[in-house]
Amino acid sequence: MGKTIAEKILGKHAGKNTAAGEIVMADVDFIMSVDGNRPLSIQVFREMGGKNLFDPKKFALVIDHAPSSPTATVANTLKLVRQFAREQGCILYEAGEGSCHQLLPERGHVLPGDLVIGTDSHTCTYGALNVFSTGVGVSDAAAAMISGKLWFKVPETIRFVLKGRLPAGVYAKDLILHLIGSVTADGATYKAAEYVGEAISALSMDGRLTISNMAVEMGAKAGLMEADGKTLAWLKGRAARPFEPVVSDPDARFADVLEYDVSKLTPQVALPHRVDNVVPVEEALGRPIQQANIVACTNSRLEDLEIAASILAGRRVHPGVRLYVVPASRPVQMEALRRGILQTLLEAGGILGVPGCGACSGGSHFGVAADGDHVITTANRNFRGRVANPEAFITLASPATVAASALEGKIADCRKYVR
Amino acid sequence: MLLKGKAHLFGNDVNTDDIIASKYKSSTTDMLEMSKYLMGNVDPDFVRRIAPGDFIVAGSNFGCGSSRETAPRVIKLAGLSAVLAKGFARIFFRNAINVGLPVVECDTGGIEDGDQLEVDLTAGLVRNIARGTEVKVAPLPAVMLELLSDGGLSEHFKKHGTFHLQSIEEGK
Numbered sequence: 386m387g388k389t390i391a392e393k394i395l396g397k398h399a400g401k402n403t404a405a406g407e408i409v410m411a412d413v414d415f416i417m418s419v420d421g422n423r424p425l426s427i428q429v430f431r432e433m434g435g436k437n438l439f440d441p442k443k444f445a446l447v448i449d450h451a452p453s454s455p456t457a458t459v460a461n462t463l464k465l466v467r468q469f470a471r472e473q474g475c476i477l478y479e480a481g482e483g484s485c486h487q488l489l490p491e492r493g494h495v496l497p498g499d500l501v502i503g504t505d506s507h508t509c510t511y512g513a514l515n516v517f518s519t520g521v522g523v524s525d526a527a528a529a530m531i532s533g534k535l536w537f538k539v540p541e542t543i544r545f546v547l548k549g550r551l552p553a554g555v556y557a558k559d560l561i562l563h564l565i566g567s568v569t570a571d572g573a574t575y576k577a578a579e580y581v582g583e584a585i586s587a588l589s590m591d592g593r594l595t596i597s598n599m600a601v602e603m604g605a606k607a608g609l610m611e612a613d614g615k616t617l618a619w620l621k622g623r624a625a626r627p628f629e630p631v632v633s634d635p636d637a638r639f640a641d642v643l644e645y646d647v648s649k650l651t652p653q654v655a656l657p658h659r660v661d662n663v664v665p666v667e668e669a670l671g672r673p674i675q676q677a678n679i680v681a682c683t684n685s686r687l688e689d690l691e692i693a694a695s696i697l698a699g700r701r702v703h704p705g706v707r708l709y710v711v712p713a714s715r716p717v718q719m720e721a722l723r724r725g726i727l728q729t730l731l732e733a734g735g736i737l738g739v740p741g742c743g744a745c746s747g748g749s750h751f752g753v754a755a756d757g758d759h760v761i762t763t764a765n766r767n768f769r770g771r772v773a774n775p776e777a778f779i780t781l782a783s784p785a786t787v788a789a790s791a792l793e794g795k796i797a798d799c800r801k802y803v804r
Numbered sequence: 805m806l807l808k809g810k811a812h813l814f815g816n817d818v819n820t821d822d823i824i825a826s827k828y829k830s831s832t833t834d835m836l837e838m839s840k841y842l843m844g845n846v847d848p849d850f851v852r853r854i855a856p857g858d859f860i861v862a863g864s865n866f867g868c869g870s871s872r873e874t875a876p877r878v879i880k881l882a883g884l885s886a887v888l889a890k891g892f893a894r895i896f897f898r899n900a901i902n903v904g905l906p907v908v909e910c911d912t913g914g915i916e917d918g919d920q921l922e923v924d925l926t927a928g929l930v931r932n933i934a935r936g937t938e939v940k941v942a943p944l945p946a947v948m949l950e951l952l953s954d955g956g957l958s959e960h961f962k963k964h965g966t967f968h969l970q971s972i973e974e975g976k
């Protein structure tokens with residue numbers, strides 16, 4: 386019987402042959418923990434009796450959820466994070482370095498075939514690099530920080546076979562929104578998702594990371610892709626240790642194999658307040674917006690900023706719209722600076738935030754919307770209250786759709802701006 | 805273990821921002837203080853209506869969204885004894901067991917707001933005292949039962965210093 390990527394990675398880390406449905410104890414390759422949880426994983430680590438990390442080189446703390454340190458309570462929390470990092474000698478990404486889900490791949494901490502956990506639900510992002518990575522709570526993280534291990538139920542896999550090529554003006558974000566709309570917000574609960582096919586191969590790594598980032602929005606435990614030539618080229622100069630990519634066997638058993646032809650797909654939006662409330666942009670055109678966000682670990686990588694800048698170049702955002710821009714990481718920000726992308730975005734009226742979670746989660750204290758405001762964002766969640774105000778309305782879209790909408794002051798079709 | 809209390813009804817896809825909005829974490833780190841804002845975004849009066857031992861009863865995909873363990877922790881600290889739902893989001897489910905909050909997967913369709921319930925975790929049964937009906941609970945994996953009987957993952961580690969899960973060692 387063949388095996389899926391998920392079965393192979395978990396089996397390898399558990400040191401035994403395993404199949405979907407089994408529960409295994411597995412060694413983890415890397416653990417990431419963010420500043421955005423209460424209590425912090427490092428506090429639970431102490432509470433559990435933890436003295437030393439099982440391996441300080443395999444543990445990173447990231448200050449990304451509240452990098453602007455908006456209150457004394459937050460400042461004191463960040464102080465604890467820094468103290469712990471100093472004491473244990475683990476990896477620390479300081480405020481301003483970026484979002485955890487950009488930093489881990491960018492700095493080569495997560496590699497094909499790895500098993501990785503993080504205290505953030507979008508830890509599934511690294512699936513784009515052929516990593517079995519999943520979000521956990523602070524107790525699971527603390528247990529792994531002590532023991533180097535965690536138990537996992539080996540998930541079944543839903544395979545998404547994506548045929549054809551995305552048309553101009555239609556991006557990775559539109560594709561994943563379409564898939565989530567089609568399988569619904571709990572359509573892949575307790576399962577792994579695997580994305581393969583021509584449409585995935587054609588995407589850049591930035592686009593692939595967008596897709597795996599949102600796997601959890603269909604309930605999935607992981608959002609896996611194969612490692613191809615593009616993956617290996619991207620990892621060159623980043624990977625500091627050997628790795629072993631994994632593919633599903635031809636006779637592997639999948640819970641479901643879902644085929645889509647993406648060549649006729651149009652831009653998609655997820656309307657308030659559900660991520661699976663997805664419609665083609667044609668059905669949402671003209672809805673007024675007061676805020677446009679090009680932010681979050683989903684969609685504020687270099688390619689995203691570049692696409693938005695190409696639409697905004699030489700124009701000003703609509704007078705009734707605030708445009709917030711939060712680059713995914715410092716390197717992304719620096720490269721966007723060098724290429725003139727930031728200049729374009731700021732000339733168009735953009736308001737620049739600290740790399741990290743600004744204007745995505747309510748804890749960031751940046752770009753909080755007013756009562757009744759409609760926000761269009763490149764982030765991954767449109768739950769009521771996500772931007773710290775339950776009276777605001779959030780729509781999810783691609784960077785191109787957000788940029789076009791910012792220009793028009795209403796939800797717009799980006800395709801008229803894309804050459 | 806036998807739990808008794810009143811049902812407080814919610815719908816499908818109750819997310820972690822509904823349970824505890826992330827905005828509160830910049831004003832306090834005290835979980836007990838945070839538990840006063842349980843369900844604050846959807847039902848600001850909720851905490852005033854509940855009595856110790858009561859249940860949250862919901863539809864599918866309960867606890868979807870963020871990985872914040874704050875969610876099950878504040879439910880427990882607010883005095884609720886369990887969450888009953890048709891289905892749970894994966895991370896919430898694990899977090900709940902880890903902090904020692906029983907999560908009960910069962911057909912919640914026949915339960916009305918305010919119904920008096922009896923949840924028998926050992927027998928895997930939910931009795932609706934108000935209606936005289938009974939539904940079966942989907943059994944928890946053995947590993948979760950072990951953690952729950954230790955009082956959660958922290959307690960498990962305090963006791964054993966590391967993972968010591970018989971069900972996994974025996975390959976159950």
Ligand code: SF4
Nearest residue numbers: 484681682742745746
């Ligand atoms: S950018 Fe948003 S979705 Fe990503 S880790 Fe930060 S808060 Fe979570």
